[in-house]
Amino acid sequence: MWINKIDEINYELLISIPLTKGTEKTRIKKRSFFNEYGIPVPTKTEPFSLSCYVEWQIGYDVATDDAGKMERTSIKNKLFIGANGKKKTLYELSEYIYYFYNWEIIKEQDLLGIKGYLSGLSQNDYLDCNRELAIERSHPISKNILGIDFSFTQLKYPLLIHKFGQYEILTEIIIKEKQYAIGVQPMLYFCFPITELKSSKELIGRTAETKEMADFVIDKNNIQIFLEILKIFGILSINHNKDIISIIDIILTK
Numbered sequence: 241m242w243i244n245k246i247d248e249i250n251y252e253l254l255i256s257i258p259l260t261k262g263t264e265k266t267r268i269k270k271r272s273f274f275n276e277y278g279i280p281v282p283t284k285t286e287p288f289s290l291s292c293y294v295e296w297q298i299g300y301d302v303a304t305d306d307a308g309k310m311e312r313t314s315i316k317n318k319l320f321i322g323a324n325g326k327k328k329t330l331y332e333l334s335e336y337i338y339y340f341y342n343w344e345i346i347k348e349q350d351l352l353g354i355k356g357y358l359s360g361l362s363q364n365d366y367l368d369c370n371r372e373l374a375i376e377r378s379h380p381i382s383k384n385i386l387g388i389d390f391s392f393t394q395l396k397y398p399l400l401i402h403k404f405g406q407y408e409i410l411t412e413i414i415i416k417e418k419q420y421a422i423g424v425q426p427m428l429y430f431c432f433p434i435t436e437l438k439s440s441k442e443l444i445g446r447t448a449e450t451k452e453m454a455d456f457v458i459d460k461n462n463i464q465i466f467l468e469i470l471k472i473f474g475i476l477s478i479n480h481n482k483d484i485i486s487i488i489d490i491i492l493t494k
Contacts, residue, residue: 241255241256241257241265241266241296241298241312241332242255242256242312242313242314243255243256243314243335244256244453244455245455246314248343251340251343251345251459251460252457252458252459253336253457253458253459254438254455254456254457254458255336255455255456255457255458256453256454256455257294257296257437257453257454257455257456258451258452258453259283259443259448259452259454260283260284260448260449260450260451260452265296265297265298265299266294266295266296266297267280267294267295268280268281268283268288268292268293268294268295268434269281269292269293269294269295270289270291270292270293271291271293272291278293278295278431283447283448284447284448285447286447287444287445287446287447288434288443288444288445288446288447288448289444290433290434292433292434293431293432293433293434294431294432294433294434294436294437295412295429295430295431296429296430296431296432297427297428297429297430298332298428298429298430298469299331299332299333300331300332300333300334300470300473300483300484300487301322301328301329301330301331301334301483301487302328302329302330302331303322303326303327303328304319304326304327304328304329305326305327309331310329312331313330313331313332313335314335315329315330315331315335315338316329318330318338318490318491319490320486320487320489320490321486322483322486323478323479323480323482323483323486324479328483330487330490330491333466333469333470333473334470334487334491336458336466337351337463337466337467337470337487337491338491340458340460340463341491341492345460345463346463346467348492350467351488351491351492352488354467354470354471354474354484354488355485355488355489357471357474358471358474358475358481358484358485359485361474361475361481363478365475366475366476366477366478366480366481367400367413367415367426367475367476367477368415368423368424368425368426368476368477373398373400373415374398375395375396375397375398375415375416375417375424376395376396377393377394377395377396378393378394378395378396379393380392380393381393397414397415397416398414398415399413399414399415400412400413400414401413402472404465404468408432408433409431409432409433409436409462409465410431410432411428411429411430411431411469411472412428412429412431413426413427413428413429413472413476414426414427414429415427425477426476426480428469428472428473428476430469432456436456436457437454437455437456438454438455438456438457439452439454439455470484470487470488
């Protein structure tokens, strides 16, 4: 996602969210309860309803050799070396924190408090090392389906949900196997109701137009949510932790 508008008078950021196609980063989904499994919505044929929400796999940095994402970030010169050894700059979550810190809405002690908390964690504290959050595989049993014999087992992936106070906004963290390496990887999703989006036309009760976008507004009233997400990212794994501490350091050096 990218910043559509930076309002330095009202201290607001408008973040563009696509409504018509599910990308690898955002999808429009629906569910009846906040802890229910969401179902993707084909928004060009099914009208938006109050049960719809945005699922956003929010990022916090971008490698400088990623030309596509580098075009989207508004901060190209706050460079640091990521835990994976790549040269990176601020993107999405860290961009938002950067602006509100420079607008003096986020205070230095807010960031130092998060850094102190994250710096005090040990290896076994990270979610990817927590034994209670291990992926479970059931004992295999024989099952015949349509005349073909199978060995049937079930996988259970840990899912953590954190709700932000009185808001109908939450994070979901699911722990799965790494796609191209050994080990597990916690993935964080930022979820919020469709009613949080700002559009030129009312969304509820209609379908999306071709390539339609809407804006999520970040302001002084909800920026604390993003600070909390920054902190949560830092407990996912040791690499996330190192990245978030580096990001905090680079934001503090105005």
